[in-house]
Amino acid sequence: MNPTGRVERPSPTINKNTQNYMKVTAIAPSNIAFIKYWGKKDEVLRLPANGSVSVNLSNIWTKTTVEFGKNLSEDEVIINNEKNSKKAARVIKHLDIIRNLAKISLKAKVETQNSSLTASGLASSASGFAALSLAGSRAAGLNLSEKELSILSRQGSGSACRSIPDGFVEWLDGNKSEDSYAVSIFPPDYFEIAVIVVLVKSQTEKEVSSTSGQERTSLNPFFPVRIQHIKKKISCLKDLIKAKEFSKFGEIVESEALELHAIALTSLPPIIYWQPETIAIMHRVHELRKNGLLVYFTIDAGPNIHLIVEKANTDRLIAEIKKHFPDNQYIVNYPSQGARIVKDHLF
Ligand code: PMV
Numbered sequence: 001m002n003p004t005g006r007v008e009r010p011s012p013t014i015n016k017n018t019q020n021y022m023k024v025t026a027i028a029p030s031n032i033a034f035i036k037y038w039g040k041k042d043e044v045l046r047l048p049a050n051g052s053v054s055v056n057l058s059n060i061w062t063k064t065t066v067e068f069g070k071n072l073s074e075d076e077v078i079i080n081n082e083k084n085s086k087k088a089a090r091v092i093k094h095l096d097i098i099r100n101l102a103k104i105s106l107k108a109k110v111e112t113q114n115s116s117l118t119a120s121g122l123a124s125s126a127s128g129f130a131a132l133s134l135a136g137s138r139a140a141g142l143n144l145s146e147k148e149l150s151i152l153s154r155q156g157s158g159s160a161c162r163s164i165p166d167g168f169v170e171w172l173d174g175n176k177s178e179d180s181y182a183v184s185i186f187p188p189d190y191f192e193i194a195v196i197v198v199l200v201k202s203q204t205e206k207e208v209s210s211t212s213g214q215e216r217t218s219l220n221p222f223f224p225v226r227i228q229h230i231k232k233k234i235s236c237l238k239d240l241i242k243a244k245e246f247s248k249f250g251e252i253v254e255s256e257a258l259e260l261h262a263i264a265l266t267s268l269p270p271i272i273y274w275q276p277e278t279i280a281i282m283h284r285v286h287e288l289r290k291n292g293l294l295v296y297f298t299i300d301a302g303p304n305i306h307l308i309v310e311k312a313n314t315d316r317l318i319a320e321i322k323k324h325f326p327d328n329q330y331i332v333n334y335p336s337q338g339a340r341i342v343k344d345h346l347f
Contacts, residue, residue, distance in 0.1 A: 021106065023067040024139040025346060028130035028163045028339035030060040032195055032298060032306050034253045035234050036260045037158050037171065039217040039227075046158045047180050049217075050230045051173040053237055054162045056188070057195060058336035062127035064112040065346040066139040072107035078347075079112050094132055094156040101152070102140035110136070111346040116331060125210075129156030130163035134339045149339070150181035159210075166337045168241060170234070188335035191241050192311040195333045198321060200277040200303040208271045210301040216267035223263055246310050250296030253308060257298040264301070275303040277328075284324055293317065 031054040039049035075095055077088035095108055112131065114124050133153040137144050144152065146165055154161035155177075162169045165184035168191065174180030217223045233252065240249040264271040278299065285297045285307065295309045295317055309317045314332065321330055 021068040021141065022139055023065060023345055023347075024135045025063065025065040025342050025344065026131045026135035026138070026339055027061055027063045027342050028127045028134065028160075029056040029058065029336045030062075030124065030127040031056045031159065031162045031169065032197075032300065033159065033162070034249075034298065035230070035237055035256055036300075038260050038263060039214050039223060040158070041173075041175075043215075045177050045180070046154050047175070047177070048158055048171065048173050049223075050227055051234050052159075052162070052171045053169070053185070053234055054159070054171070055168050055193075055195065056163060056166070056336040056338055057197075057331075057333040059115065059331050059333045060124075060127065060197065061115045062112055062124060062131045063115075063342070063346065064110065064128070064131035064135045066108055066110050066132070066135040067347075068104065068106040068108045068139055070106060072109065075107045076109045077112075078110070080114055090156070091132060094129060095136060097152065097155055098133070098136045098140050098142070101137070102142050104140055108136070108139070109347065113346060125157035126159040126163045129153050129160035130339045132156060133160070134164070134341065138341065147181050147183075150183075151177060153339075154180060154182075164339050167335050169338070170238070184338070185238060186241060188337060191244055191335070193246070193335065194309050194311050194314040194317070196307045196309070196314070196317060196321065197331045197333065198281055198305050198307060198325060199329045199331070200275045200281075200305070201328060202275050202277070202303070208273075208301070213264060213267070213271050213301055216269070216271065217263060220263055220267050222266060226259060226263060247294055250294065250308060253298050254296045261299065271301075273299065273302055277325075278303045278305055281305045281307075281325065284320075288317075288320055293320065 033052050033054040035053040037048045037052040041047045041049050075092050077084055077091045079085055079087050130153045133149055150161040150164040153164055162171050162182040165182055167184050167188035168186040169182045170185045171182040237252050285295055288295050295307055298306045
């Protein structure tokens, strides 16, 4: 790592043919963490306080096209059809990291489309920075390895590093930039689950971003307790996925989500990500379990709730959602592959 916090690589593969910068498009999935990333040991490099484990989601994703061009005097960033919005600055900062790696100074055109609502705890920053890292690095003539792409994505948004590898993924926290990246621990079809995201109706841009939420952990007396036991929890969860022990896996995932929110609730100032509907759904999940449907929830930094069931029970759970929450939108996901290049460009 260098003093600017950018990833240094001994000799990246650079496309010497600087006449021909390609237009490249990538799709990256969002991911949902079973063991959450919350808090950093290095703010600039986005080194997490702890490791985390997630799965990529098949139906929540970002598609991004990038092209560097000699005729551009400024970067042009279009996010969900909006040109140079306030989110563009973070994209441009990430382009600077890519330009630094590729040793180029050309400006770029970037267009990006999300499959669903942004900034409501649906981790669009994860899919967004993973897609930008893959499309942007290739468009700049780099051919980064999966590990290098994960490291690059992490610097845009921590959880984005987990949207690069396939299926079930672990982010190794690491102590320096080169050691903090995600790896696939099981392929998508290893553990047959479904993740149904139920969107609460009061959808607004979330009040406290995960970045600023995480900054409030430093004085939280419960945070060191969390860090103390998290390695054991990660290892236990991985064993349960390996053994395909769904109910024990679900119990850990649900209690982990509540632990994250316990930290958020007891931060200064406190953060309440839940809406009344979030809590209503949590209670319904417990009812359903009592009645024999094995379903568990997890929640990120927002009000939406992710319901996890065995794949065979997907239709049964959908029927329950329709019955009890008929006005809520929901997105059915299965474990998916990670970031990949596609041919159809956005411009
Ligand atoms: O990647 P960020 O900075 O948006 O943080 C993500 C934090 C959580 O979604 C709450 C947890 C996680 O591990 O994804």
